[in-house]
Amino acid sequence: MTEINSQNIRLFRLYTHHLDRRREKNYIPAIAGACGMQNTPPGAWETALFNRISGCSLGDMNALLYTEKSLLQAWSFRGAPVVFPAGESDVFLSAHVPGDSEDWIYTRGISGALDFLQMPFDELLGKLKQVMPWLDEQTIESKSTLDQTLAEGVLPLLPLEKRDLWNSPSMYGAPDRQTVGGAVVSFLLRPCAFLGLVVFGERIGISPTFTSYKSWLVQTLKPGGDAAKKLVRKFLHCYGPTTPYALASWLGCSEKQARRMWEAVSAELEPVRVDGKTAFILSEDKDLLCSPPSPQREWLLLGGHDPYLDQRDRHILLDDQALHKQVWKTVTNPGAILQSGEIVGIWTSKKKSKGIEVKMTLWKDRSAEKQKIYDLVEEYVVFRQEKLLKIEQ
Incomplete structure (x- = not known):
């Protein structure tokens, strides 16, 4: 089994992350789509793209995201805001939808609210999905306003005996500004994002705005049958040699979901040794990993x-x-x-x-x-x- 040293891994990853040299603007879709660009804190994606592209100003970046809309921002892996090519929405959104008996990403913390309400996760998600079409016709400024607006929409769909509990102060650290219902919505917005029901709109000052995928891109999200495979390939190409456990950590998903997704590309993988342990790479990456190019930027x-x-x-x-x-x-x-x-x-x-x-x-x-x-x-x-x-x- 081939042994790979740390320096080769670093040089390989510099190359796959497009950090070995700056590229021209026409590479932006490939660069943003390599593994997505997290945008927390706000502006993080701009710094990431700046380090990879030459001659791309803040104004150019805003045009790509807000005017041309060739790039899109939505909650993605680990429930974080991520900027990625709009044309790869199925990879960065639909691929995160769990299979049978798998948990949704970023929803583990909701259990306290579910216990308080004595209501099941799937029932509340179903009710929120009934309200989400509101965003097809409007844009809402600020995350807290989004949470509470949607929580108010869910309220009349709840049993009468649950409505006072829904409007009770949140148990998640901001009881003066958030209700239990608002907290539930906050967690459930990640599944809604993966389903194409909510995306980020244009920022207004320091405040994000939110609308639906349909409203923003004038089309519905079309899940691709091989979206999960494409996502795992991206992870392996950018972070290999790696393991299914690392995939679960990067996605923020359950090990069961990560294993299912990993198995879908298992025929394309090859084991190698790193620090005496077994990890995996895409077979097509082996030559590049064994002999990575020297970066132009030290x-x-x-x-x-x-x-x-x-x-x-x-x-x-x-x-x-x-x-x-x-x-x-x-x-x-x-x-x-x-x-x-x-x-x-x-x-x-x-x-x-x-x-x-x-x-x-x-x-x-x-x-x-x-x-x-x-x-x-x-x-x-x-x-x-x-x-x-x-x-x-």
């Missing part, structure tokens, strides 16, 4: 939720596990400074009234390369149409 300044950093085997990117908590946090990850695909430091930016301040932490002395990193910071700030106030190290 240094990269990635945003905190860049797809490249979404690897489940984090030791491949950063061998010192004591530093992992500095890179991958529960919320608000910092950006990562990469040298030849390996994380060598972190960075954060802070918006001020007159521009942006950047703070960097490098774990080893990089004095000889410091100017190269500073140049990347300046390039990023120009992209953001801001003024660089200072770099703190």
Whole structure:
């Protein structure tokens, strides 16, 4: 069995994530569709695309998402907002729909509300689906307004004895702003997204807007019979060598669902050894993995939720596990400074009234390369149409 070392894996993934060099604008569908681009915090997808494409401004990106609508934002893997090609909606949405006796992604936390209401998941999802066509005719600003508007729509569909419970304060941390019904809707919106019933519209200031897939793209979502296969292939191509367990973690789905999806492409896979353990690759990727191209860019300044950093085997990117908590946090990850695909430091930016301040932490002395990193910071700030106030190290 072929043994693959960490450096080869990093170089392979730099290439499959389109980070080995910047490409032209006509590559955008392939780049956004490689494995999707998470958009939390808002703007994360813009930073990810900036690191992969040359000559693409913020205005260009907004046009792709909001005017041309060749890109689409919707809740996808792990229930996160993700930007992907509209033409691959079945892969990034329909493929997440669970099979028989499989749980929906991002709905595990709903159990407290279901117990409180003494109502089953499927019944509440069915009632919400009756209300979702409202979005075919309107756009709703802000997630909290969306939750509560839809919760009010579900209310008359509930048994009389459940309505006061539905309107009770939420048990999920915001009882002054959210009802139990609003919390239930919040969880159930992910299944609705996978069914093509809700997508993100154009952002208004700091507020997202929401409408239906049909309203936004003037067509209904058409599930593809091989959508799950395509999604697993994307995962293997971008994150291989890998395992079904890593697929479950990346998708946020049950191991049962991940195993079902994995088995659908099992004939296309080949085992390899990584750090003495068995992992799998697409057979067609073997030559590239064994002899990956050298990147044209040695240094990269990635945003905190860049797809490249979404690897489940984090030791491949950063061998010192004591530093992992500095890179991958529960919320608000910092950006990562990469040298030849390996994380060598972190960075954060802070918006001020007159521009942006950047703070960097490098774990080893990089004095000889410091100017190269500073140049990347300046390039990023120009992209953001801001003024660089200072770099703190």
